Structures are given as structure tokens and as C-alpha cells.
């Protein structure tokens with residue numbers, strides 16, 4: 001890959017997703033471009049760059065960002081976060097809900113990838129909020145990638161992924177596929193009903209939600225952004241929390257060195273001060 005081609009791809013990806021591709025990522029970029037070059041029948045990287053420059057290239061920019069971004073995720077990833085939701089966030093919000101007149105617990109999985117993160121959260125909420133309280137919950141799920149959101153909406157996961165969960169969790173929250181779906185499991189409709197999915201670039205414009213959130217998961221996406229972009233994003237997300245609401249980031253995404261107004265309560269768990 002020529003320097004000028006890497007620079008062109010790097011700038012295009014940064015301007016459209018804010019994913020920051022350092023020179024060390026060059027080999028990775030070449031590998032990921034290979035897939036798009038085959039799909040678009042571009043014989044060389046130069047030809048592929050020319051296609052991207054062509055105003056008629058249609059969706060190719062979205063496909064490029066899809067190919068560059070990493071969608072790796074799994075159920076109950078970074079399990080201390082889910083333990084904390086169970087032990088602290090839900091009881092705290094339940095105890096405040098009547099005085100604050102909250103009709104439901106409202107959460108956002110920002111950069112939800114193929115859905116394992118928000119469905120894990122949904123399982124915890126469904127299991128932790130006592131039915132007798134009649135308190136509902138809802139999770140907004142967003143990602144930059146249309147392709148990965150389609151997988152998340154489908155909520156179908158392969159046996160190899162699902163059978164890592166406990167038998168009780170599988171029984172409570174999954175339907176086993178039959179016939180052509182043998183070997184797959186689907187999240188039960190009752191759980192799916194509590195999630196909405198929409199495409200959203202976290203760094204573009206304002207989040208499309210008006211109601212403030214009790215908790216936001218924004219995990220394992222900030223690592224792809226430079227420090228200035230991370231600071232901008234943390235500020236945006238903080239403004240979307242209720243006073244006393246929680247922001248959970250990936251355990252490798254410390255906010256140290258970023259100017260923010262949140263209190264750290266645990267590793268990778270931050271809280272908007274209750275009186276702010």
C-alpha cells in the first residue's frame with residue numbers, strides 16, 4: 001500500500017467515524033481492504049481508492065467503515081459490569097423511582113455491535129427488577145454499522161456462543177432453533193421487546209434521544225478514537241445521564257487524562273454527581 005493511499009483511507013475513515021488509524025495499523029488496513037476489493041472487483045488498492053473518490057460509489061464508504069471497525073463482542077463481556085448493575089444500579093434506581101416519577105429504567109448500549117452486550121444487560125434487568133414493582137425497562141442500542149445492527153436485531157446466535165452461558169440463562173432467555181435453524185438459538189420475544197436498534201455515529205450530531213439515561217454502556221469503542229475524540233464523547237454521554245446516572249466504559253479504556261465531570265466509583269464505572 002502506498003503512503004498516499006494509506007493517508008487517503010486514514011483520513012476518510014477518521015472524518016466519517018473518528019476511528020483513528022495509526023501507522024501501526026497499516027497491515028491490518030491492507031488485510032481488511034482485501035475483502036472490499038474482492039467485493040467491488042477492484043484489482044488494486046489504487047483502483048479501490050479511485051472507487052471511493054467516485055461520487056457514484058454509493059454505499060462503499062459505509063462498507064469500508066464496516067470492514068475497518070472491529071465488532072468483537074460476547075455475552076456478559078467484562079462481567080463485573082453486569083454484577084454492578086445487579087447489585088448497585090438497579091436497587092439504587094428502584095429506590096429512587098417513585099420520588100423521581102420515573103416510568104421505566106432507561107439504558108443505552110452505545111456501540112452495541114451484534115447485540116450480545118444489550119441482550120446481556122436485558123437479561124440482568126429482567127431478572128433483577130421484581131415483577132411486583134411493575135417497573136419496566138428499555139434499552140436503546142446504537143452502532144455505526146448497519147450490517148452489524150441487522151445481526152443484533154435478528155438476535156440469532158450460534159450454539160457455540162450460547163452454550164457458554166449457564167443452562168438456567170439459556171432456558172430463561174433463549175429459544176432453541178429447529179429445522180433449518182437447528183444449531184442456532186434466538187433471544188425470546190419478551191426480552192427482544194425491550195430493545196430498540198438504530199444506526200448512529202456516536203461522534204456525529206446529537207444522540208437521537210430526549211429522555212436522559214439511568215445508565216450508558218459505551219465499551220470497547222473509545223480505544224479506536226484519539227484522546228480529543230474520547231474527551232468529546234465522554235462529555236456528550238455525561239450530558240445524557242440523569243444526575244446519579246452511570247457510565248460504564250471498557251476496562252481498557254481509562255478516562256485518566258481526560259477532562260470530565262464524572263466520579264469514578266469502580267474500575268471502568270463512572271457516575272454523574274447526584275447534585276449536578
Ligand SMILES: C[S@@+](CC[C@H](N)C(=O)[O-])C[C@H]1O[C@@H](n2cnc3c(N)ncnc32)[C@H](O)[C@@H]1O
Pocket residue numbers: 017018019069070071072073074077110111112113114117142143144145148200201202203218219220221224250
Ligand atoms: C469492539 S465492538 C464493542 C461492542 C460492545 N460494546 C462490547 O464491548 O463488547 C466496537 C463497536 O463500535 C462500533 N463503532 C465504531 N466506531 C463507531 C462510531 N463512531 N459510532 C458508533 N459506533 C461505532 C463498531 O461498529 C463496533 O460494532
